[in-house]
Amino acid sequence: MPAFEDAKKYLENILNGDHGVEGIAIHDKDGCCIVKVSTPACPESAMGVKYLSAFSVLSDQAAKMNMEKNKKIFHMYSKHQVVQFRLDPVILTVVAAASANTGYLSSLDVTLEPLLQRLQPLVRPH
Numbered sequence: 001m002p003a004f005e006d007a008k009k010y011l012e013n014i015l016n017g018d019h020g021v022e023g024i025a026i027h028d029k030d031g032c033c034i035v036k037v038s039t040p041a042c043p044e045s046a047m048g049v050k051y052l053s054a055f056s057v058l059s060d061q062a063a064k065m066n067m068e069k070n071k072k073i074f075h076m077y078s079k080h081q082v083v084q085f086r087l088d089p090v091i092l093t094v095v096a097a098a099s100a101n102t103g104y105l106s107s108l109d110v111t112l113e114p115l116l117q118r119l120q121p122l123v124r125p126h
Contacts (some may be wrong), residue, residue: 005125007115011037014108020100023047025078025093026116028123029056037120040097046077046095055084055091072109074102085118092114 011024015037023042027033031053038047046050059070073084076098083105085092090114096105109116 007035007119008037010115011035014111015039019104020097021094022097023093023095023107025052026119027051027052027091027093028082028089029091031056032091041097042095043078043080046080046082047093052091052093053075055093057084059086071107074106083104083108087113087120089125090116092116092118 007026013024014024023036023046024037025047027034027036031049031051032041035051036047057071058073059072063069069086071086075082077095078096081096081098081100081102083094083096083102086109087109092109094105095107096121098121
């Protein structure tokens with residue numbers, strides 16, 4: 001089974017857990033998805049290219065202002081929590097219900113690190 005199918009099944013297991021996760025996307029800085037899974041509760045616009053690429057743009061702008069690039073960002077989108085993790089060259093975006101445990105969401109980069117390392121070669125560094 002290809003790595004992509006393994007990744008999708010692994011992410012779907014997280015999605016089907018009892019933690020309020022509604023969508024997960026692993027993508028490059030331009031918002032081009034390697035793998036993406038979501039439930040019907042996840043806003044479609046939060047998983048779109050424009051939204052997914054915004055984190056990289058904002059992080060790059062912060063770096064230009066002599067601030068370091070963000071490694072994690074937490075924010076609210078409509079009635080959803082969104083957590084984005086920069087693991088160059090891969091970015092992990094997690095969309096969850098507003099009531100989801102933020103501590104759990106903030107640890108997903110560690111939980112998914114082995115998977116993300118396997119997928120990193122699929123993304124060309126910019």
